[in-house]
Amino acid sequence: MSPRPYGHARRIRPSLRLAAATAVCGALLGASVLPAQAADRNPPPDRGAALRQELRALVERPDGPPGVVAVLRDGDRTKVYRAGVADVQSGRPPSASDHMRIASVAKAFSGAVALSLVDRGRLRLDDTIGEVLPGQPDQWHEVTLRQLLNHTSGLPDYSASQGFIDIISEDPRHHFESRRLLDFVADEDLAFRPGSRYAYSNSDNIAVALMAEAATGRRYETLLRELVYRPLGLTATSLPQGYRLPEPYLHGYQIDLQEGPVDVSEAISASGAWAAGGIVSTPKDLTAFIRGYAGGTLISERTRREQFRFIPGALSQPPGPGRTAAGLALYRYTTRCGTVYGHTGNTPGYTQLAAATADGKRSLTFSITTQTSLTDNPDLLAHVREVQEDFVCALLRG
Known part of the structure; x- marks a missing residue:
């Protein structure tokens, strides 16, 4: 399978390691009352200690991430769990205020923009590419906004195209014209009849952002600020075009079992991901976002009912904890x-999960500083998903 840099598994080529590696050095118990002696013999489990040990086990794997940070929030109570380091050179611990690449969680942000515009009457879920973006290929014109948001469009994935792969393999920091990313697959037909099946595609969310711009006459970055960042109080979230990350940040690594971790935090340009995966945020901001987004703060109940029509078995990339179903730019776990x-x-250096209950009152963000997926170290992914599920259990039972 060809490598895919955004939203799919991809490892940085060995020839890039020298440049990238210059910064690297080496349940609660029930309420029944027990006699004092029995209580001493059977102390209540320390769930927090168990969760911390699970994170330590992840970073202690030979192929594990150098760092991991998880934020559990229940109402106004926040608990931050962490293990390992944010930077192998300095050895400082990860922080909920560290910047990081959120990869395809950015697709939820494009969903938030699009669904907010649906509420405002600027877009409709049944609007087609042909109606809103007539300059796109004729063979795509029947695809609807709804189908883009739930990945049933059939649009070919630009990030899997040979032209895109050739450019980013030669120059990972290449600056792409983000609004022209679909040009890489403009000569390709749809992979299937729109709405007939599910297939995850980075092209979908590029098209969503372009539709939002066409419907409003405003740049997607401006719409993010006005419709998402500001209402949810996100002060450390941005959509950059370059490869730099704001300080401080969680360093992301490619794990080489012989050479050790290779820093790939700033190895690739965000311009090639844009609305499909280019956003930079922090665990703290991501917590605020997913509470508002999953909790329905940004959209009406009518629009939310449409968002919560799920396709059973449709996987996010990578799969999250438990069984997965796909809604409109939102997954049910x-x-x-x-x-x-x-x-x-x-994305190179990072694997992310952001999830919340349907009322938005309880949330989990879970960030590790290496990439894993079904094709890139699936054993590590299986371990990560097990730990994520234990954190979900602590969230829902705690």
């Missing part, structure tokens, strides 16, 4: 302890 709603993402 059904675990052994209950259900949360959110999005995942992976």
Whole structure:
């Protein structure tokens, strides 16, 4: 399979490591009352300690991430769990205020923009590419906004195109014209009849952002600020065009079992991901976002009912905890302890999960500083998903 840099598994080529590596050095118990002696013999489990140990086990794997940070929030109570380091050179611990690439969780942000515009009457879920973006290829014109948001459009994935791969393999920091990313697949037909099946595609969310711009005459970055960042109080979230990350940041790594971790935090340009995966945020801001987004703060109940029409078995990339179903720029994760709603993402150096309950009162963000997916170290992904599910259980039971 060809490498895919955004929203799919991709490893940085060995020839890039020298440039990238210059910065690297080496349940609660029930309420029944027990006699004092029995209580001493059977102390209540320390759930927090167990969760911290699970994170330590992740970073202690030979192929594990150098750092991990998880934020559990229940109402006004926030608990931050962390293990490992934010930067192998300095050895400082990860922080909920560290910047990071949120990868395909950015697709939830484009969903928030589009659905907000649906509420405002600027877009309709049944609007087609042909109606809103007539300059796009004729063969795509029947695709609707709804189909883009739930990945049933059939649009070919620009990030899997050979032309895109050739450019980013030669120059990972290449500056792309983000609004022309679909040009890489403009000569390709749809992969299937729109609405007939599910297939995750980075092209979908590029088209969503372009439709939002066409409907409003405003830049997508401006719409993000006005419709998402400001209403939810996000002060450390941005959509850059370059490869630099704001300080301080969680350093992302490619794990080489012989050479050790290779810093790839700033190895690629965000311009090639844009609305499909280019956003930079912090665990703190991501917590505020997913509480508002999954909790319905940004949209009306009528629009939310449409968003919560799920396709069973449709996986986010990478899969999250439990069983997955796809809605409109939102996934349902059904675990052994209950259900949360959110999005995942992976990109070189980072794997992300942001999820919350349907009322937005309880949330989890879970960030590790290496990339993993179904094709890129699936054993690590299986371990990560197990730990994520335990955190969901702590969230829902705690």
